[in-house]
Every structure is written in C-alpha cells, then in structure tokens.
Amino acid sequence: MHTAPHTPHLASRLPTVGTTIFTVMSALAAERGAVNLGQGFPDFDCDPALLDRVTAAMREGLNQYPPMAGVPVLRRVVADKIARLYGHAYDAETEITITAGATQAILTAILCCVHPGDEVIVLEPCYDSYAPNIELAGGTVVRVPLTPGTFRPDFAKIAAAMSPKTRAILVNSPHNPSATVWTRAEMLQLDALLAGTEVLLISDEVYEHMVYDGVPHVSASSIPGLAARAFVVSSFGKTFHVTGWKVGTVAAPAPLTAEFRKVHQFNVFTVNTPVQHGLARYLDDPAPYLALPAFYQRKRDLFRAGLAQTRLRALPSEGTYFQTVDYSAVSSLPEADFCRWLTTEIGVAAIPLSAFYEGGYEQGIARLCFAKKDETLQTALQRLAKI
Incomplete structure (x- = not known):
C-alpha cells in the first residue's frame, strides 16, 4: 500500500501576506x-526610438553578462544626469548600481543594512513592499502616519518614533499613493532631524520626473547631509513607460554602495545587458525625461x-x-x-x-x-x- 507523498510543513517568513x-x-x-x-502602469507604448536602441544592442551581440554593478556607460550617464539635475557628483564606478527595478533596489538596500532587532521607520500610507522587506531582514517596522488630510510629514511624530535602535527611514517623494511632493523645506527638516545620527535614508524617488505646476522634485541627492546617508532609488520603467522591463538605479556613497553590492551580487547578480545599453544610448538625449x-x-x-x-x-x-x-x-x-x-x-x-x-x-x-x-x-x- 502506497502512502501519499509528504510535503514538509513550511513556516512562513511572511505569515500575514496574502494576495495583494x-x-x-x-x-x-x-x-x-x-x-x-x-x-x-501606462496603457500606451514607449518611444519607438528606445525600442530601436535596445534591438540594436541585441543585434550587436550585447547579450552576455554585463558587469555585476551594471554596464559602465549606463552608470556614467546616470551619474551625469544626477549631477546635472541635482548638483551631486556620484562616482559612476563606486556609487551607482543598476538594479532589476526599484522594488529590488529597495529590498537590497534594506537587506544590506538592517539586522535583526533594528528598527526602520516607514511613513504611512506607503508602497506595499516596504514592510515585508523590513520583516524579511529581521527588522522591526515602525509606522509613522503622514498627516491625515494633507499627507505632509509630521516631523514631531517622526522624531518621537526614533530610538537608539533606528537603523533607517524610508521616504517616498513624489509620494505613492497620495500624490504629494516633499518641499525643499521638508527635506531640509529631515536632514536636520537625521544630522548627527547613524540613521540611514532610503529615498524612493521613482516618480522624480512626474512633478506638476512648476514644483521641482527635491532629491535627497541634492542635499549634502542626506546624500551622505542615502540610498537614492530611481526607475527607468516609470520614466520611460516600460514598467515591465524592471530596470532601476541606486545612487549611494561608496561605503554604502559596497555593502549594497554584496547583497545585489547574490540576489540578482546583474541586470539584462541589451536593455542597459539601449537605455544608455537613449539617455544621450535628455528631452524625453x-x-x-x-x-x-x-x-x-x-x-x-x-x-x-x-x-x-x-x-x-x-x-x-x-x-x-x-x-x-x-x-x-x-x-x-x-x-x-x-x-x-x-x-x-x-x-x-x-x-x-x-x-x-x-x-x-x-x-x-x-x-x-x-x-x-x-x-x-x-x-x-x-x-
């Protein structure tokens, strides 16, 4: 008599997560x-010129593994773009990493810096990957509400949530889901709050090019005190209407990037080559973004x-x-x-x-x-x- 094959019981790493x-x-x-x-996500196509550049890269044989941190030419144009827009000079070799989308970038940033018992502040409402990422790293999620009605940051509440165990804070501007944009004054308040601490900043800036009525996007990279402690996350998928390509970037100071890449090397290793080359060529023209x-x-x-x-x-x-x-x-x-x-x-x-x-x-x-x-x-x- 045959007994039914046995599937071992698995204790969930994310027991409260269901279908989103x-x-x-x-x-x-x-x-x-x-x-x-x-x-x-958009229901319209991207610029055909971008497709042409990726197709050309494929046909040129650029289809094998690129360097772990990303194709050098793409990292250079990303560093140039940040310097031009936000005034901060990142070293393309040691401070820019190409990621498999922003979601992977955020998870990798958290995994590289959050240890069991560390606290990470998230501002609610927030993108649904933040808390599970922190839990996977063994960290404790500390939730601070944005002000109901306006969704502006409440710095008194953020300050009250900080403790000796605070390892990082996650900030998202322009903000999903509320569509608010942090002002320079607010970013400077965040800088003042974090100054003198060992708290890292994960700055989710995937909507950086979607700001309206002449209001600028204030990147964490544009404020020296924040740039010195920040993983700044961006997304080509959002910017160029190709969300399914899943390609993003992380800019961070060299010591933070070194730790980020240790995790990146083993959870992704690298990102598909022809798309990286196509994006690098497409970025020669700043007009689209x-x-x-x-x-x-x-x-x-x-x-x-x-x-x-x-x-x-x-x-x-x-x-x-x-x-x-x-x-x-x-x-x-x-x-x-x-x-x-x-x-x-x-x-x-x-x-x-x-x-x-x-x-x-x-x-x-x-x-x-x-x-x-x-x-x-x-x-x-x-x-x-x-x-």
Whole structure:
C-alpha cells in the first residue's frame, strides 16, 4: 500500500501576506470589463526610438553578462544626469548600481543594512513592499502616519518614533499613493532631524520626473547631509513607460554602495545587458525625461477636469501619475468595498487608500491612475459621471 507523498510543513517568513489588493482589483477589472485605473502602469507604448536602441544592442551581440554593478556607460550617464539635475557628483564606478527595478533596489538596500532587532521607520500610507522587506531582514517596522488630510510629514511624530535602535527611514517623494511632493523645506527638516545620527535614508524617488505646476522634485541627492546617508532609488520603467522591463538605479556613497553590492551580487547578480545599453544610448538625449512633467500634467489636468463633473472630490495631485479622490458625497462604504462596487457596478477599477496602511485606516479615499491613453481616461470619466 502506497502512502501519499509528504510535503514538509513550511513556516512562513511572511505569515500575514496574502494576495495583494492590486492583483485582486486587476483580476476583478478584467472579469467585469472595467477600465483599470487601479494598478500604476501606462496603457500606451514607449518611444519607438528606445525600442530601436535596445534591438540594436541585441543585434550587436550585447547579450552576455554585463558587469555585476551594471554596464559602465549606463552608470556614467546616470551619474551625469544626477549631477546635472541635482548638483551631486556620484562616482559612476563606486556609487551607482543598476538594479532589476526599484522594488529590488529597495529590498537590497534594506537587506544590506538592517539586522535583526533594528528598527526602520516607514511613513504611512506607503508602497506595499516596504514592510515585508523590513520583516524579511529581521527588522522591526515602525509606522509613522503622514498627516491625515494633507499627507505632509509630521516631523514631531517622526522624531518621537526614533530610538537608539533606528537603523533607517524610508521616504517616498513624489509620494505613492497620495500624490504629494516633499518641499525643499521638508527635506531640509529631515536632514536636520537625521544630522548627527547613524540613521540611514532610503529615498524612493521613482516618480522624480512626474512633478506638476512648476514644483521641482527635491532629491535627497541634492542635499549634502542626506546624500551622505542615502540610498537614492530611481526607475527607468516609470520614466520611460516600460514598467515591465524592471530596470532601476541606486545612487549611494561608496561605503554604502559596497555593502549594497554584496547583497545585489547574490540576489540578482546583474541586470539584462541589451536593455542597459539601449537605455544608455537613449539617455544621450535628455528631452524625453525633461518633457515628462508637461506630458503627464496634461493628462492630470484632463482627468481632473472630468472628475469635476462627478460627485468625486479630487484631492491635490502634485506629483506621480496618481489622483486620489474623496468619495464621501457618493458612498459611506469602507474603501475596499467602495472600490469593488466602483469596479463591478460603474466599470472603473480603483485602489482603496486603506490598502497602504497596516490594518486599513479608513478615510473615504480611493486612488486612480491617469497614466493612460486619453481615450481610456475619457471612457473612465464617462462612467464616473454616472455616480
């Protein structure tokens, strides 16, 4: 008699993690034929010139392993771009690393510096990978809320959360999901708060080129005190409408980069070669990323004008390609239930803001993405006008 094969029991490293709300809402949107304004990715193509450069690199035979830290020419153009935009000179050889997207960059930064028992401050609402990354490293997540209503940083609360065990703080500007952008004064307050401590900064700046109404992006690299303690994370996928390529960068001082690369070498080793060469050639022309604020501001303004014809109240959208809306004039449902209703009954998928808080903090706010073709936005707005 044969006994059934036995699969050993596995104690989960992330016991509280289930299927993400993004997966759930995208599946529901597909099932109901809803316009998917939930997940943050464009439904339009990138510049054909970028595809041509990657294709050319493939055909030239640039298809074997590149150096572990990234193709040298790409690291050089990234360092030049940061110097030009933010005034900080990173050494391309020892301070710039090419990563498999920003999510890998953030995980690797955390794994290289967080030891069991260390505390890491995150500002809620926050991107859903931050807390699991800290837990995987054995660290303790310390959650500090951004100010409800405005989503501005509360430095008194951040200061109160700091302790001798604080190893790092994660900051995201332009901010997903609230679409706020930290001011220079706020970044300088952060600098003053961290000065004289051993606290590291992980600065998630993937939406750096999506800032509106003439407001600049203030990079951590532009403030010497922050640059000296920061892993600055950026994303080609966000900037060039190729989220599926999963290529990002980390800029950090040489001692921090040395530790970052020790982990990077063994969790990724390196990033695909022809895309790196294609990006390096494409970056010769700064026009595409310099034009991005105007490109997305036009979409934001089109979307906000349409929302003004609905009962949804558009909150400020200073940066990113997201728009949050207060739906209290429409419904008293909890956020996740409202987003399900919006998807199934109205045909527009959104993400509840509560998904970005531990334990789901309810404010009657949903997040919509306007990185879509104009006709996609118009279809969504026609449907939203019905509520």
